[in-house]
Amino acid sequence: MTNNNSTRIFLVLLLQFTFFLTYGQDGWEMLFNGKDFSNFEQLNGNAKYKIEKGEMIGTSRLNTPNSFMATKKAYGDFILEFDVFVENGLNSGVQFRSLSLPEYMDGRVHGYQCEIETSDRKWAGGIYDEARRGWLYPLSRNSQGQNAFKPGEWNHYRIEAIGNNIRTWINGIQCANLVDDVTASGFIAFQVHSIHQEDLEGKIVKWKNIRIKTSDLEKERNNVALYAPEISYLQNQLTPNEVRKGWRLLWNGKTTEGWRGAKLDAFPEKGWVMEDGTLSVLSSGGAESRNGGDIVTTAAFSNFELSVDFKLTKGANSGIKYFVDPELNKGEGSAIGLEFQVLDDKEHPDAKMGKNGNRTVGSLYDLIRAENLENSRGKNFNGINKWNNARIVVKDGHVEHWLNNVKVVEFDRFSQTFKALVEKSKYEKWENFGVIPEGLILLQDHGDNVSFRSIKVREF
CATH class of the missing domain: 2.60.120.560 (Exo-inulinase; domain 1)
Structure with missing residues (x-):
């Protein structure tokens, strides 16, 4: 076998291995490569983002607006999974189907947000409409979902946005079961919330294992839990x-x-x-x-x-x-x-x-x-x-x-x-x-x- 043939075979195997790592056997794609922010752009605030050991790390900064590390690509229907760790007292979230438009509040990020929080309210996993309508799915009607998030630990999140159904899970426990049709597509962004207390400056939120699936979603859907009531915002319609x-x-x-x-x-x-x-x-x-x-x-x-x-x-x-x-x-x-x-x-x-x-x-x-x-x-x-x-x-x-x-x-x-x-x-x-x-x-x-x-x- 010639050196050229060996090189070609090696390159083919390397491409196949890279494809496997990137997309997996079932169509999952790594949204964040763990190395750089080439597929992202920071919007609004000036909180610090860095990468260490393949993790995206956001650090809170005093008196700066909400900061978002946003994908350059827009996503419509998808299933998103990630692991997150947040220090106590810091609020965060992951935006999805979100927008930043010059004509809307001078480019302020707005859209759906899956809540990440450590407060006694226990609404982590709920859906907040950032800079628009406020809370769409608080966890006040889902007591089991309120106890899904574990403060001080890595937590595994799953967001399913398919059609007008938006559902979330933390550590396998369903949190949100929302029906809404206001925004069908937009970027995904990782938030470091604004802070105005000196004792919260320098606190961190970390994400890893961030992956997304955008095809063959129906067969991948989780079953809906009986304890997670459906809340619909469809106008004059029944689901x-x-x-x-x-x-x-x-x-x-x-x-x-x-x-x-x-x-x-x-x-x-x-x-x-x-x-x-x-x-x-x-x-x-x-x-x-x-x-x-x-x-x-x-x-x-x-x-x-x-x-x-x-x-x-x-x-x-x-x-x-x-x-x-x-x-x-x-x-x-x-x-x-x-x-x-x-x-x-x-x-x-x-x-x-x-x-x-x-x-x-x-x-x-x-x-x-x-x-x-x-x-x-x-x-x-x-x-x-x-x-x-x-x-x-x-x-x-x-x-x-x-x-x-x-x-x-x-x-x-x-x-x-x-x-x-x-x-x-x-x-x-x-x-x-x-x-x-x-x-x-x-x-x-x-x-x-x-x-x-x-x-x-x-x-x-």
Whole structure:
């Protein structure tokens, strides 16, 4: 055999070996080669990134914005796996399907982020929408996922982004089960979070074994865990899983079907508009039920789970009521029922009325103040002119209010405690308030411009 032939054979074998290392036998590709950042670019902040022993290492720097080591290539559907170690107290994350555009906040990185954190909140593995919508999938409804991350150790992450399904696992335990269709493709980036405390400067986060698969994904998918509830942000649509579990749309996004005025036999002729999949009550100067008036479902509900997206304008007031009996109040004002308060807490005076904040957003109006029952970080409110989600769960006497998937109110409507609260409230004059066997669901006209969409319910 000639030297030339030997050289050719050697080169072929070397290429095959390199291909095996890079792509593996099953289509996996090493996203980070462990040697250099030739396929990456650093965006936004100036935290330090370096490579040691094949690991990507990010070091926090005081008073610099969030820093991102981003792929130059965009990825749509994929499965991403990596190992990460983060020092205690430092927050981090991995961006995916993310963008940096000059026309959006001067190039600020925005998009989906899989959370890496060591805090007592335990939302590692949740999905945050960086610089856009905030938390999409906190782990407040997934207690098993909350305990997946092990502080002070290497943790193995897996992110599946296939179509509008986004799912995450840490150490084999499912954390997020999200359905969202806002961004279909973008870069992947490894974050060093901004810090403003001197004792956090110099802390590190390390990644290794970063690999990605972009083909033949269906056969590679993990099974969905029963303990990881699906949270969908599809507008006025139900997922196949929601249909299977008995969810139905209470508003179809187009017509008045299933709704009427609380004090009318038909839908109001004025005061409410339906446009681009959004149902809005118009402003009439803050006069309660003086324009179109409240609207209610034509069907009554007893045990149910209700989900409603709402958006407040500045200074606005409204509410989502349940166990409504339209016969209780035939005079002026709103129909009577238990109320999930929808309010601009900063601008509307009602937030400072009542007792101990029991008229603020998410509260059981005039009865129980909404507060974060999961951790001490305050209510998970997205803000004014942004979409928020109200979730109300009723099982016999047990009732829960959830604001953007964080529990804020919990009570038993048949308890002596509830009865005592009613007796000290504006509702004391209404017989059987809050304890009727079934009632209508209501969207309130309080004279302010408030919008609703994705109104859906399932009954137990």
